[in-house]
Amino acid sequence: xxxxxxxxxxxxxxxxxxxxxxxxxxxxxxxxxxxxxxxxxxxxxxxxxxxxxxxxxxxxxxxxxxxxxxxxxxxxxxxxxxxxxxxxxxxxxxxxxxxxxxxxxxxxxxxxxxxxxxxxxxxxxxxxxxxxxxxxxxxxxxxxxxxxxxxxxxxxxxxxxxxxxxxxxxxxxxxxxxxxxxxxxxxxxxxxxxxxxxxxxxxxxxxxxxxxxxxxxxxxxxxxxxxxxxxxxxxxxxxxxxxxxxxxxxxxx
Numbered sequence: 001x002x003x004x005x006x007x008x009x010x011x012x013x014x015x016x017x018x019x020x021x022x023x024x025x026x027x028x029x030x031x032x033x034x035x036x037x038x039x040x041x042x043x044x045x046x047x048x049x050x051x052x053x054x055x056x057x058x059x060x061x062x063x064x065x066x067x068x069x070x071x072x073x074x075x076x077x078x079x080x081x082x083x084x085x086x087x088x089x090x091x092x093x094x095x096x097x098x099x100x101x102x103x104x105x106x107x108x109x110x111x112x113x114x115x116x117x118x119x120x121x122x123x124x125x126x127x128x129x130x131x132x133x134x135x136x137x138x139x140x141x142x143x144x145x146x147x148x149x150x151x152x153x154x155x156x157x158x159x160x161x162x163x164x165x166x167x168x169x170x171x172x173x174x175x176x177x178x179x180x181x182x183x184x185x186x187x188x189x190x191x192x193x194x195x196x197x198x199x200x201x202x203x204x205x206x207x208x209x210x211x212x213x214x215x216x217x218x219x220x221x222x223x224x225x226x227x228x229x230x231x232x233x234x235x236x237x238x239x240x241x242x243x244x245x246x247x248x249x250x251x252x253x
Contacts, residue, residue: 003134003242007027011190012144017138021023022157031242036215043161043208045164045166046128046129046130046131047128047129048126048127048128048129048134049124049125049127049129050125050128050156050163052094052108052126052136053074053076053196055124055126056074056094056096056106056108056123057071057073057074057227058124059123059124059215060074060081060096060106061179062113063199064199064218065197065199065201065202065204065217065218066072066104066162066202066217067202069098069100069102069104069218069219069220070098070100070102071078071098071100071104072097073098073099073142074094074096074097074098074099074104075095075097076094076095076096077095077096077103077239078095078176078177078237079094079095079177080092080093080095080177080178080179080236081093081133081162082148082149082152083148084148085162086144088144089109089110089111089142089144090109090110090111090134091107091108091109091110091139091142091144091145091148092107092108092110093105093106093107093108093139094106094107094108095219095238096175096239102173102218102219103218103219104217104218104219105216105217105218105219105247106214107138107139107145107149107215107216108123108136108137108138108139108143108232109136109137109139109144109145110134110135110136111134111135111137112132112134112135113129113135114135114164116136118137118141118142121137121138121141121142121175122135122136122137122138123136123137123138125128126214134152138206140195140197140206140215141195141197142195143187143192143208144205144215145197146192146195146208146211147189147192147208149213149215149234149248149250150189150190150192150208150213150250151189152179152181152209152234153180153182153183153184153185153213153232153233153234153249153250154184154189154232154250154252155181155183155184155185155189156181156182156183156184156185157180157181157195158178158179158180163177165185176227176238176239177236177237177238178236178237178238179234179235179236179247179252180234180235180244181232181233181238182225182227182232182233182234182235183250185200185234185239190209190210190211190212191200191209191210191224192208192209193208193209193210194208194209195207195208196208202218203215203216203217203219204217210252210253211250211251211252211253212250212251212252212253213249213250214248214249214250215247215248216247216248219245219246220245220246221241221243222244223244223245223246224246225244226249227249228247230251230252231249232249232250232251233246233248233249233250234247234249235245235247
């Protein structure tokens with residue numbers, strides 16, 4: 001399998017995540033922890049050039065995990081977000097419907113500057129009307145996403161609040177995509193080491209130190225929930241799909 005590696009590093013560029021033109025909801029990786037404050041992200045209504053959907057439409061057909069899905073055209077189904085506690089990296093997972101009706105799961109990260117050594121994970125760049133140029137990465141190679149996804153799954157994280165900055169002030173946005181982890185708030189989350197990821201059929205397997213994640217790129221509403229023993233799951237619902245579907249798995253190795 002082809003494997004990519006991304007260094008574990010922290011950027012120091014302040015970040016406010018773009019809202020732009022796709023529906024989204026923040027998912028707070030710490031929201032399930034006892035005594036914690038529910039995360040809240042403040043987003044701008046903004047224009048991206050080119051739009052995110054155009055970037056993904058051009059990138060998806062060339063990915064090894066696509067399987068037999070017809071990605072000649074994709075439409076937005078929904079999206080969910082994780083919160084970066086340091087407020088530096090935007091984390092958004094898109095759910096897209098292909099021309100033949102399959103649902104794809106595409107996590108991306110938005111950064112204010114390029115990451116050294118992560119060229120193979122770069123999807124494209126785009127210009128945000130408020131924040132300027134943004135570097136858009138396949139999130140599976142980004143340690144900030146890996147930490148957020150693993151924490152959400154293992155600690156039972158759920159959606160957090162989302163505030164959108166408008167001309168008349170900040171407004172609460174209703175969640176469209178809802179996810180939840182099956183883990184427990186008292187789970188000790190392992191430290192994230194160097195990140196590697198590889199494609200296995202229509203899944204992506206991510207390893208970072210003692211954390212292993214399995215991300216389902218094609219969402220099967222009938223996939224059995226594998227949360228048992230040491231494996232925990234992230235499940236989600238979106239418009240016109242009220243039955244929780246398995247999105248990802250996590251285990252500590």
